[in-house]
Amino acid sequence: GVPVPRPYTMDEIKLHNKRDDCWMVIGNKIYNVTRYMDFHPGGKSQLMRAAGKDGTKLFYESHAWVNPDNILGPCLVGFVAGPGGF
Ligand code: HEM
Numbered sequence: 181g182v183p184v185p186r187p188y189t190m191d192e193i194k195l196h197n198k199r200d201d202c203w204m205v206i207g208n209k210i211y212n213v214t215r216y217m218d219f220h221p222g223g224k225s226q227l228m229r230a231a232g233k234d235g236t237k238l239f240y241e242s243h244a245w246v247n248p249d250n251i252l253g254p255c256l257v258g259f260v261a262g263p264g265g266f
Contacts, residue, residue, distance in 0.1 A: 182254070187261035190234075197232025199224065205234040208260050211252040234260075 188210055196203035202214045204227075213220075213227060220227045222242065230238050239248070249256075 183257065185256050185258045188258050189261045193260070194232040199228065199231075202228070202231045203257060204230050204232075205260055206236050206239050206248045209248070209256060210258045210260065211248065211255045212257045213252065213255060216252060216255060 190205075193203050193205060193210060196212070199217060200214060202212070202217065204211050204213050217224050217227055226242070229235075239246075
């Protein structure tokens with residue numbers, strides 16, 4: 181089933197840095213972008229630049245008009261834990 185979103189540390193997040201297991205932080209949210217990979221209009225390699233990382237800066241530099249929740253709502257895996265997070 182779909183896991184309940186929960187906090188993850190950056191150490192946990194950065195383990196998911198592969199094309200077939202890819203998480204990305206945008207704002208304070210963590211998305212599993214593995215299945216979105218083939219649909220990203222900017223291509224896989226652009227998406228992979230932020231694989232397992234905080235992609236907030238790259239995301240908003242590339243397309244500040246895109247709403248990640250509209251596209252990746254069902255792909256939310258959790259929130260960034262720790263200072264400034266949960
Ligand atoms: C294009 C979504 C992450 C780089 C796009 C477009 C969407 C999108 C909807 C088309 C925008 C338009 O034409 O108005 C997403 C989502 C992301 C994501 C949901 C989060 C998982 C990233 C990241 C980068 C990036 C991290 C850069 C490292 C680009 C580029 C384009 C693009 C360069 C332009 C492609 C072109 O028109 O030639 N993305 N993106 N994206 N994206 Fe992303």
